[in-house]
Amino acid sequence: MRYFIQIVLLSFCFATVSAQEAPQRSFDPEKDLHATPKLVVGVVVDQMRYDYITRFWNHFGDDGFKRLVSEGFNLRNNHFNYIPTYTGPGHASIYTGTSPQTHGIIGNNWYDKFDKEYVYCVEDSTIDPVGTEDEAGKMSPHRLITTTVADENRLHTQMRGKTIGIALKDRGAVLPAGHTASAAYWFHGQDEGRWITSSFYTKQLPQWVQKFNASGKADSYLKPWTTLSDINTYIESGTDINNFEGGFKGKADTGFPYDLKSLKEQNGGYDILKATPYGNSLTADFAIAALDGEQLGQDADTDFLTVSFSSTDYVGHNFGVNSKEVQDTYVRLDRDLGKLLKALDQKVGEGNYTLFLTSDHGGVQVPAYLETVGIPSGYFEWDKLKKELNNFLSSKFQKDNLVENISNNQIFFNYDEVLKMDISSEELQQEIMHFLLQYENISRVFTRSQLQSASFSEKIASAVDNGFNQKRSGDVAIILDPSVISYSRTGSTHGSGNNYDTHAPLIFFGKGIKAGNSLERTEIVDIAPTISALLGIPFPNGATGRPLYMVFAR
Ligand SMILES: [Zn+2]
Numbered sequence: 001m002r003y004f005i006q007i008v009l010l011s012f013c014f015a016t017v018s019a020q021e022a023p024q025r026s027f028d029p030e031k032d033l034h035a036t037p038k039l040v041v042g043v044v045v046d047q048m049r050y051d052y053i054t055r056f057w058n059h060f061g062d063d064g065f066k067r068l069v070s071e072g073f074n075l076r077n078n079h080f081n082y083i084p085t086y087t088g089p090g091h092a093s094i095y096t097g098t099s100p101q102t103h104g105i106i107g108n109n110w111y112d113k114f115d116k117e118y119v120y121c122v123e124d125s126t127i128d129p130v131g132t133e134d135e136a137g138k139m140s141p142h143r144l145i146t147t148t149v150a151d152e153n154r155l156h157t158q159m160r161g162k163t164i165g166i167a168l169k170d171r172g173a174v175l176p177a178g179h180t181a182s183a184a185y186w187f188h189g190q191d192e193g194r195w196i197t198s199s200f201y202t203k204q205l206p207q208w209v210q211k212f213n214a215s216g217k218a219d220s221y222l223k224p225w226t227t228l229s230d231i232n233t234y235i236e237s238g239t240d241i242n243n244f245e246g247g248f249k250g251k252a253d254t255g256f257p258y259d260l261k262s263l264k265e266q267n268g269g270y271d272i273l274k275a276t277p278y279g280n281s282l283t284a285d286f287a288i289a290a291l292d293g294e295q296l297g298q299d300a301d302t303d304f305l306t307v308s309f310s311s312t313d314y315v316g317h318n319f320g321v322n323s324k325e326v327q328d329t330y331v332r333l334d335r336d337l338g339k340l341l342k343a344l345d346q347k348v349g350e351g352n353y354t355l356f357l358t359s360d361h362g363g364v365q366v367p368a369y370l371e372t373v374g375i376p377s378g379y380f381e382w383d384k385l386k387k388e389l390n391n392f393l394s395s396k397f398q399k400d401n402l403v404e405n406i407s408n409n410q411i412f413f414n415y416d417e418v419l420k421m422d423i424s425s426e427e428l429q430q431e432i433m434h435f436l437l438q439y440e441n442i443s444r445v446f447t448r449s450q451l452q453s454a455s456f457s458e459k460i461a462s463a464v465d466n467g468f469n470q471k472r473s474g475d476v477a478i479i480l481d482p483s484v485i486s487y488s489r490t491g492s493t494h495g496s497g498n499n500y501d502t503h504a505p506l507i508f509f510g511k512g513i514k515a516g517n518s519l520e521r522t523e524i525v526d527i528a529p530t531i532s533a534l535l536g537i538p539f540p541n542g543a544t545g546r547p548l549y550m551v552f553a554r
Contacts, residue, residue: 028554034536035512035553037354039297040153041344042176042306042531044094045333046087046169046313047494048359049321050076050503052330055236059229059331063338068357072509073551074517079502080361081523082466083479084408084495088121089467090360090524091175091308095148097528097543099466104145105175106472111405113412113474119143122174124200131196131205131213136188139170140200141179146542148178149528150304155180156537161301164294166287168274172308172360182294185209185286187279189271193218195286208293217285218270221278225258227328228335237327238320244366245325246318246490248272254319256328275318277332279311284336288343297348302535307340308360309333320366321492354510354534356527362501363492367483377483380441382406392435397421402428409495410474425449425475432476444479451477463497514553522548 053065053074060066068074082089082099084107092105100106105121112119122139129137147155150163165177165184173184183201188194194213197205205213231240238244245254250266264272273279287307290296296303312329319325337357344353367377386406394400399421404414411432418425429447436445446464456462464477480496487493494501506522512534525545532539533547 035354035534036300037297037302037352037511037535038299039303039305039344039348039353040531040535041353041355042095042304043337043340043355043357044091044167044172044176044306044308045357045359045505046172046308046310047316047361047363047492048312048330048505049362049500050078050505053505056327056330056334059233059236059327060334061338063341064334065337067338067341068355068507068509069517071515072355072507073513073515075506075508075520075522075548075551076517077519078358078504078506078522078524079499080497080504081463081502081525083460083463083477083497084467085361085497085501086495087169087313087360088171088175091172092121092144093524094358094360094527095150095176095178095306096144096146096540097149097525097532097545098146098540099525099544101466101469102146102542102544104143104469104472106467106469107408108171109407110472111407111412111474112472113404116404118407122171124198128199129196130198130202131194131209132188132192134188134190134192134196136170136186137196137198139174139184139186139198141174141177141181142200144175144179147540148176149531149537149540150176150306151178151180152532152538152540153302153304153535154178156535157301160299161303162294162296163304163306164290164296165306166283166290167306167308168279168283168310169308169313172310173306176306176308177304185290187270187274187282189274190269193270193273206293208289212286212289212293218273218282221273221276221282222260222264222270223278225256225260225276225278225328227256227324228331231256231324234324234327237324238322238369240324242369244320244369244490245323246488248275248318254323254325256324274311275314277311277315277329279314280309280329280333281336283307283309283311284340287340291343291347297344297353309336313360316363317491317493319491320369321363322365322369351511354508354512354531356506356508356531358506358524358527359504361494362499362503363494364483364485364496364498364500366490366492367485368489370483375483376481378441378481379489380480380484380486382486385439388439389432389435393432396431397423405474407474409478409480411476411478412474429476436476436478441481441484442478443481446477446479448473448475460497463502508548508551512553513551516550518550520550 124140167173247254370377405412
């Protein structure tokens with residue numbers, strides 16, 4: 001009720017203000033050129049579907065999601081505009097304002113056809129780990145081709161405005177913070193349980209990070225995972241124990257509670273925290289410590305804090321989007337968000353910061369569950385396809401090594417062999433396309449020639465186009481039927497261009513932002529240009545999105 005009244009009052013105020021002031025309002029550089037929040041906070045919730053806001057609404061408190069939605073601007077029809085919808089491309093696209101076609105992060109991992117090996121999006125063999133001896137510390141944004149909005153803020157402020165990136169996942173911390181970041185921190189589990197970084201940013205962990213690591217916070221979360229509210233009130237998710245969940249090693253069923261202390265050894269040591277809502281709580285604690293530790297939002301130059309909550313993704317992969325575990329993870333995240341907002345109010349000041357919340361991709365309902373309720377869905381075996389495709393090619397061309405790699409739904413040709421043949425690459429693409437279109441559960445096929453010679457406006461085709469990087473991508477792109485995935489029969493995954501993977505929350509909140517909501521379609525690449533316009537700084541150098549002016553207070 002409180003929020004209903006606030007929304008009504010706020011809409012009334014804004015209606016009055018614009019009706020009275022708009023005609024005679026004079027140019028005001030502070031409001032018309034830019035707003036200058038002391039801090040921009042980007043919050044990414046890993047694997048958050050838009051419908052989690054509505055589905056779990058009745059379980060949220062007043063200080064988290066409900067506060068963002070009622071006081072901020074809620075874009076209810078926001079989508080990823082490219083394929084594949086994974087964490088690396090997601091974080092890169094949010095902060096660069098463009099898609100993999102331009103920023104170059106075409107997957108979490110991809111086949112590098114020049115070096116003929118798989119690469120991980122943020123691995124960097126040329127640098128050293130900091131805060132650990134482990135290889136997990138050798139990460140940097142060197143494969144990201146364009147700037148992030150945080151980079152542009154650094155350039156604009158002569159490097160006085162700081163950028164700090166934080167996430168349990170390295171790629172969730174490194175890619176948003178960009179090339180000029182003051183620092184990015186991620187979590188190393190196993191037997192260490194510490195926040196770490198790399199020599200790309202600094203030679204040693206700052207005092208405040210060392211202090212946090214020594215504080216015993218991570219250990220304090222090795223406790224039983226029970227539901228925050230009575231599990232019988234969680235009527236928005238499936239039964240607690242069912243056939244569509246993975247679960248933890250060392251526990252026979254997938255029912256609450258989970259005793260993390262006793263499950264720890266068999267589930268990666270401190271890495272078990274990542275796969276529970278407590279990983280998000282630890283992230284919020286660390287982000288709040290960074291506000292003090294890095295003195296964020298304390299001077300005239302706008303700082304950037306990018307926080308990604310990764311645990312939601314691990315829980316979704318393990319238990320599926322319809323599970324009690326996912327529901328409890330969001331109910332608890334809501335409390336962590338409330339805690340973070342309160343800390344920002346206290347340390348930076350209410351009205352002094354601008355925050356946005358979005359996700360890096362959605363997630364599919366477990367196909368094995370969909371099958372039981374009669375919805376078309378299924379599982380796809382890439383190894384089987386690879387074998388049958390090679391059989392086809394060897395009977396047609398008497399060659400069995402024309403395909404060098406199949407990954408991220410793309411086929412990479414072996415050009416050493418293709419160039420020796422009588423037919424062109426284009427003809428080979430056509431032959432493979434005809435073969436694939438007869439294959440069960442493949443719905444669409446796009447060839448390199450098509451993607452290089454045309455641009456597309458239809459949804460799936462343009463998503464393939466936006467995800468296709470001419471240098472890094474393969475030669476044939478494959479689209480599977482909706483709700484057909486390549487995954488275990490338990491848990492959810494993501495990666496497609498279908499609505500369950502593309503529809504992501506997007507809420508702007510705080511300084512320079514009005515209260516409201518819209519069902520107009522917006523895209524993930526619009527976020528960075530919107531923040532650039534708000535701050536009056538250059539757009540990221542490859543940005544293709546547009547500023548969402550409807551969210552601005554004036
Ligand atoms: Zn994932």
